Amino acid sequence: MNRPVAFVGAGPGAPDLLTLRAADRLRHADRLIWTDSLVCPAIAELVPATCERIKTSHLTLEDVLPLLIEGHRAGLRVVRLHDGDTALYSAINEQICTLNDAGIPVEVVPGVSAYQAAAASLERELTVPGVVQTIVLSRAGGRTGVPEREQLERLASLGASLCLYLSARHVEEVQQTLLQHYPEDTPVAIGHRVSWPNEWLAIVPLKEMAQTSRDRDLIRTTLYIISPALEHGPQRSRLYSPDHDHLFRPGR
Incomplete structure (x- = not known):
């Protein structure tokens, strides 16, 4: 099966702030490559006991990329776990470009920032x-x-x-x-x-x-x-104001 490599946003830290999709990818992972210096350890514990867990704090991009490619080609469910949201300072771009060049499909799962x-x-x-x-x-x-x-x-x-x-x-x-x-x-x-x-x-x-x-x-x-x-203040949004009409609440 040609499973994509999943780039998953771990969210800020709490496991219950993971998206449902992120939690699903972790629970079915065969190989977890995770940013251990930034991701809360409790999130890495969500993978199966049989999952291979690889920390990246001591690795370079040149070390990480073969782990992604080889894992995919071996038919493993590979999860690349980044802290926070994948759209912010995650450095996924250079990884995805290399995987694209190798013809390997990817999936990006966002996280709470x-x-x-x-x-x-x-x-x-x-x-x-x-x-x-x-x-x-x-x-x-x-x-x-x-x-x-x-x-x-x-x-x-x-x-x-x-x-x-x-x-x-x-x-x-x-x-x-x-x-x-x-x-x-x-x-x-x-x-x-x-x-x-x-x-x-x-x-x-x-x-x-x-x-x-x-x-x-x-x-x-x-x-x-x-x-x-x-600073908490008394400012009120007009969205629910009685004198504010819109498509679902026409003016009387």
């Missing part, structure tokens, strides 16, 4: 009428950099709900840049290992973002959400 899990845990909505209607997902430049048009200064100038991944190592620089565009008391949600058993999640003023990160010794698996929407 950490920013979604963090907002849910905080019981917040990141798009609030009259406050903010845009969410930006990005990261600090770091070693791999970002395109000039996507520099943090430009993104911050929008004043949107800004979700920053992979940025804890550069938090002092990030804070300085953000303070040029957001008031210093703008709420910032800092999430470390969101939805893991040892999750740490708090809201602090922007001016305390860097110091809090240093105090908690946060580096990896840390998310920052900078948004005025994190």
Whole structure:
């Protein structure tokens, strides 16, 4: 059977935040190739006892690709498990291109992203009428950099709900840049290992973002959400307003 190699988003960490499709692929896997440095170990435990589990924290792309190709050609159900959502910073593109060149079919299963899990845990909505209607997902430049048009200064100038991944190592620089565009008391949600058993999640003023990160010794698996929407307020959406008519609720 020509089974596709499944690239699966593990979600933020909690096994019950996996999609049903992701859980199904894991429960039927013959070979699991997983990002053990970023994925909660409890998720890797969902595979069958007979499944071969291969950690990738010490491997290069050149090590991983033969494991995907050989597993597929041997008729195995191969699952490549990435943290979070496959659409964000998962590095699946170069893997899929190689598999395509080898004539191997692939399947991509999305996952819940950490920013979604963090907002849910905080019981917040990141798009609030009259406050903010845009969410930006990005990261600090770091070693791999970002395109000039996507520099943090430009993104911050929008004043949107800004979700920053992979940025804890550069938090002092990030804070300085953000303070040029957001008031210093703008709420910032800092999430470390969101939805893991040892999750740490708090809201602090922007001016305390860097110091809090240093105090908690946060580096990896840390998310920052900078948004005025994190403050609870009385703003009401017009969607359910009595004077707002639409297709399913015509005006009287």
